[in-house]
Amino acid sequence: MSGFAFGVDATEGAARAGTFRTPHGDVATPAFMPVGTHASVRGLAMHEVRDAGAHMILANAYHLYLRPGDEMVRALGGLHAFSRWHGPMLTDSGGYQVFSLARYRKVSESGVEFRNKLDGSLHEYTPERVMQIERNIGADVIMQLDELIEGGCDHRASRKAMERSLRWLERCRVEFDRLSRDGRAPVPHVSATDGSPPLDTQHRDDECAAPPQALFPIVQGGTYADLRAASIAGILQTGDWAGVAVGGLSVGEAKSAMYDTFDTCAPLLPWDRPRYLMGVGFPDDLLEAVGRGMDLFDCVAPTRMGRHGTVFTPDGKVQLQKSSHRTDRRPLTAECPCPACTHYDRAYLRHLMVTEEPLGPRLLALHNITFLITLMGEARARLQLGQFTTWSSDWLRRYRARTSP
Template structure:
């Protein structure tokens, strides 16, 4: 019996309500996943993340491989036990991080050779190695190693990267299946302090078998419709999958091009599996993607922007450090349940940011996450009621309309 499943209901055009079952619980979709790169959403604890409405979070295999090491994470019982998160988790393979290491890496057909920016050590990152790393980390959903290139790349470069990603997917699948069949290799011996509990790896009978996991392929091809179609065709011909991701977007292309790519991909993606749109997390982009049939989302932008003083509201983004907020006693929003909105006013939040008090970035990052969780929850409610399209159109109109004045209840604080 499979540990994974997906069912849908209440379709509204291409948008749909869904339930994605994993070994650590069921995610109701559409859903936004907070990014915990190092198995931690920066500055926030897992209880806060859960209370914000998160159902599933993700970590990054590349970063955990470098520190503390994938074998160390495995020794502590896997990423769920290590991070103290008992819900579903996903690990990205690190394709984006490799992409961002332009000065430190070399990409070949075999894989990626790069130097660790932390200590200068040389590493080889292959599809097989990535599967071993992600199997050690133990998230419910793991991603293939793909080749991501710059937004706006020409057709030839985009085709080359897309075709290589398909070849790497096949190698990922073969190694994933081998580890499922044969189990994981024993880890190096790790000593524990006297009196400390034993590590999970000390019990080989339970440690060597690979945990139940789902491998997701990634659709690539830039903003070229023919390449996206070819990528999807190749993925569907290469195996049976529990879900599929769309990557390579939100890397500098125009929003209209991104939305056009959603329109190309959605009709070709199987209806009976979750669609994960990688790296997209602005409120308007989420609703545009939901309306085009996407189900799962992640992005570092909400927490990163919050830590730097930019917050989401239904009337657009607010720059909290602006002087207009110095005497503003209103909450960020009236209907948000986060601590920033229920306990503090804009003037105090601004004060925290301009005085560089650590509480400020934490509160604003938590607000942005809560805002997106509330937005996705409302989208699910509207889908269930059959009113998603009408509601979404009105919500987007309001969000995109820049308020021309300040000082009234509808001002967005800009």
């Protein structure tokens, strides 16, 4: 775990403000991490994401493995150089994408065999192969391959998937350690375009050395408290981790069940390591999770919703295409520092959406991630002042009580 550390800076109840140190910089927590699936936050330039206040972003190993290829990303300098994002980065293993392709994949103890829906080619996704892919891509934090199942599955199915995820975690750990010790396999020769700088894989004697990375395990077990506890116990017996993720939530379960799962997991997780809640990204869910001891969050919903005209405000979600906004001269949110709020009014933003001008979806997506990043920054500040509980309760009451005019 060289280059990684986590310190708790302030607490209030189960909630905490912390600092996650990585080789590419520090992440002040709690923090929302925008999702850049293809090494790009959809529709936004990296400098816009940085200016929105993001400290850390995500990419997806499955998608980058298929295009342009993990070895190509490595040859082009690794994920940071390839994407032009120079802060901390995380790659999800792509387990969710693989398991969502029910018609195209077959799961066994060995791993997952699937057909690429782009060209029909057959691929094998094993814990060992996923570690090789993620180590080629080169993010700071990489995720294990876990077995995902549909939300609402019974106890037996949830237990089976949780236990297999633990077995796959051990295989991930062994391969991760081997690559740390022995280095990555050489990349087959790929020539740079005439006149361009050489590829990293061509002239660097130490290029095969694996970069400093941290492997995060993923807690599974559905909404069953005993399975979540067993998953955490198995994870902690398997290794000393730089951080732990909680997955398998926000997949259709009741919010009360999701919040109960936070309450189950947080007290059992190491206090001195960051807790990453995967795939949760609505404002009220983030504050509920922070109050229950979670630190890091990601979700594609904020940018996806923005591209389709729905934005977050302190008074709830607003659907901007509604005719009521046709003559609305107000900003989306008076307190928001994003370009959509500081330069334009709702009437103009609505006009961009209904006329299908590309600027509209970009501005609204940027607003939504800025809103969540700013919200997490405010939560951190309130924690440091000892005001989180009162502030959070008031904020949630307003968000949930009012609707768009």
